[in-house]
Amino acid sequence: MSIARHHNEWLSLVPVSGPFLSMPVLMRVFPQGLGGHEPDHFRTLRLAYEEWSDRKNDPAIHKAWVKFVLGDTLELPDEVIDEGQAVMLQATIPAHGETLRPDYIIKNPAGVENAGKPRLLVCTYPASQNLERPVAGRHWKASPDTRMMELLHRTNCRIGLLTNGEHWMLVDAPSGETTGYISWYANLWLDENITLRAFRSLLDVRRFFSVPDEDILETMLKESAANH
Numbered sequence: 001m002s003i004a005r006h007h008n009e010w011l012s013l014v015p016v017s018g019p020f021l022s023m024p025v026l027m028r029v030f031p032q033g034l035g036g037h038e039p040d041h042f043r044t045l046r047l048a049y050e051e052w053s054d055r056k057n058d059p060a061i062h063k064a065w066v067k068f069v070l071g072d073t074l075e076l077p078d079e080v081i082d083e084g085q086a087v088m089l090q091a092t093i094p095a096h097g098e099t100l101r102p103d104y105i106i107k108n109p110a111g112v113e114n115a116g117k118p119r120l121l122v123c124t125y126p127a128s129q130n131l132e133r134p135v136a137g138r139h140w141k142a143s144p145d146t147r148m149m150e151l152l153h154r155t156n157c158r159i160g161l162l163t164n165g166e167h168w169m170l171v172d173a174p175s176g177e178t179t180g181y182i183s184w185y186a187n188l189w190l191d192e193n194i195t196l197r198a199f200r201s202l203l204d205v206r207r208f209f210s211v212p213d214e215d216i217l218e219t220m221l222k223e224s225a226a227n228h
């Protein structure tokens with residue numbers, strides 16, 4: 001299979017609204033294709049997903065599943081993740097009387113340039129919450145994807161990740177430009193493994209902290225927009 005066909009295959013399985021990654025950028029950054037399949041992790045992921053599916057309404061199980069994806073699937077270490085009281089970033093929406101705040105912040109680690117700078121904001125919702133429908137019980141009738149766009153714009157962070165456990169949505173909200181929404185589904189990770197490989201290749205710890213600046217996700221998205 002040609003590399004272009006390989007990229008077209010996974011792109012066809014990942015619903016996109018608005019701009020996303022262009023083929024020239026994918027071919028430049030992944031000339032050999034996406035990162036490989038890891039059978040051991042895949043087996044563990046399947047077990048974790050099945051446990052979550054059976055008990056998704058248990059808040060502890062739901063949180064554990066999200067933390068598994070961040071920590072084990074994306075391999076993001078604790079030192080680059082702020083959560084709970086450590087999350088200081090927020091955005092007030094005066095017109096609607098609400099304050100938006102991420103559940104997790106993926107940040108630059110200590111000892112590097114721009115240490116502590118937020119790189120990815122993560123917001124989680126109950127399994128019952130559709131990410132594209134108004135949030136239940138809130139005065140402001142805005143959906144999670146709209147809320148994330150506003151949060152990103154108001155905190156000058158370009159990318160965010162939303163999830164209800166099943167649906168994982170990447171939101172790319174460059175200032176003054178069209179916002180892109182890219183969706184992965186956990187059940188499809190198991191049925192179409194190439195979608196899991198794409199999720200990991202684009203959002204794992206190496207993409208944020210171990211590649212040249214021209215190959216980080218933010219730069220890939222910016223370069224792709226210039227190609228259109």
